[in-house]
Amino acid sequence: MTNAKHAAPAVPAWVPVEVRNYVFHTEQGQPIRGLARSQACHPSTIMRQIRKVEQRRDDPLVDHAIRCLSSDEDDTQTPSxxxxxxxxxxxxxxxxxxxxxxxxxxxxxxxxxxxxxxxxxxxxxxxxxxxxxxxxxxxxxxxxxxxxxxxxxxxGRAALRDLVARSENHARAMAEAPAGFEGAADRDGPWGGGAKAIRAPVQESPVVALARRKDQSGAPFLNRAMVRAAERLREDYEIAQIGRHDRGSSRPDWEGILKAVETHAPVTMPEGDIARFVTEALSFLGPGLSEVAFRCCCLLDGLETCEKQMGWAARSGKVVLRIALQRLVLFYEDRGTLGPKIG
Structure with a gap:
């Protein structure tokens, strides 16, 4: 119970349990024993959590976040x-x-x-x-x-792996049909049939891994602008996938788009501004480059997987990917949209 004259502000469910207990006790006046009984734990457990959070309040960001949680007039929106x-x-x-x-x-x-x-x-x-x-x-x-x-x-790294896994699981669960990105030795364009479906893995992006490598002169194999362009393409792809679920629109036909680019056929623009922007980027890259960029940046396929699916020689994928990212940088710089869409 609290002695406040009005109802205490609710604490969002995403807040860590130790922070929730801290706010309940220090800001809303709930006794430690009462919190322990409601959570079926010993009062000393709640006390340790409160002391730990009190020490973390030396961090200005943590302190301000706790003040916002305790405020009746806080209208801060929780990031997605x-x-x-x-x-x-x-x-x-x-x-x-x-x-x-x-x-x-x-x-x-x-x-x-x-x-x-x-x-x-x-x-x-x-x-x-x-x-x-x-x-x-x-x-x-x-x-x-x-x-x-x-x-x-x-x-934070563990949370990133969990968030990426949940994002991919959500995208697969909401899809109208199983993933149709397939490849085989007998290929007619970039998406031949016969091989198992390619799914976006949860591990580190192949672009980030390649950016840590050095070329013969000792410089990074991929410069910062290339990595940023790859991240931007990935973010646009994710936003396009999530946006179609929210609007209830149809799934963009990425397979058909890449086939059209490969054969220089007219490209049918999908619904949504972000999906169209991704399509424009793939069209700008052209045959071959568009597929390797889509596989490595959007689906997060490894370079060895791309080389095998596309029938390339071993260790040639990294060179083609660098060329694709160089053109992708030109595409985003020409439109003034190279920066990632966060913040």
Whole structure:
């Protein structure tokens, strides 16, 4: 029970249990023993959770998030799972960090690399950053600097794997038919029949893995602009897939689109602005390049899988993928939309 004269604000279900107990006790006045009885645990368990969260309040993002949870007038919108997944995916890249200044509405995800390569950064809303910090998916080493720096935690990497798995499971469950992306030795265009269906895996993107490799001169095999273009294509593809479920529209015929590109036939534009934008990008890449970009960036197929399905020589896929990403950078830069759509 609480002594407040009005009903205490509800705590969203996504809030971690230790934070919920902290808010219930410190902000709403509920006794520790009462919380322990309702959760069938010992009062000392609730006490340890409260002390742990109290120590975390030294982090400005966590402190502000808890204040918002306790406020009656808080109208902050909870970020969607897609926004959280995209943010974690960027933070999971090598040398990535989130920089955010107190009082600013947005932070920026940067890559702290010694090469000195310029990075325009990826914007991230303060609400999303607070959610990540409150869940323990990002953590900062400093709490008093003017600009705070956060990096992804092991819990954040585990959460990213779970979010990606749920996203792929949702897409497969909502599809009207089993995945039709198939390939075989006897191929008529990019999508011959006879092989098992290709499904998007949950592991790391092949583009991110390839970006860690070096060329003969010691420079990254894929520069930052190429990786960003691949991430943008992947994000547009995911948004197009999710958007069609929300609108109840038909599934984009990616197989037919790629066949049309391969044979230089007229391409039928799908419903939705984002799906059409993905189609324009694939058409810009042209035959061959469009398929390898779609498989590696959208379906997250590995390079060896692409080489086998497309009948290429071993270790040739990485070269073709780099050429495709170079053209993809030109496509996005020409339209001024290279930055990922998060934040």
């Amino acid at each position: 799972e897609l926004e959280l997944m995209q943010a974690l995916r960027r933070l999971a890249m090598p040398h990535a960090l989130l920089a955010i200044a107190m009082g600013m509405k947005q932070g920026v995800i940067l890559h702290d690399t010694p090469s000195g390569e310029p990075d325009r950064g990826t914007p991230l809303s303060r609400e999303t950053a607070q959610t990540l910090a409150l869940r323990g998916w990002i953590a900062g080493s400093q709490t008093t600097a003017k600009v705070l720096r956060y990096r992804i935690t092991p819990a």
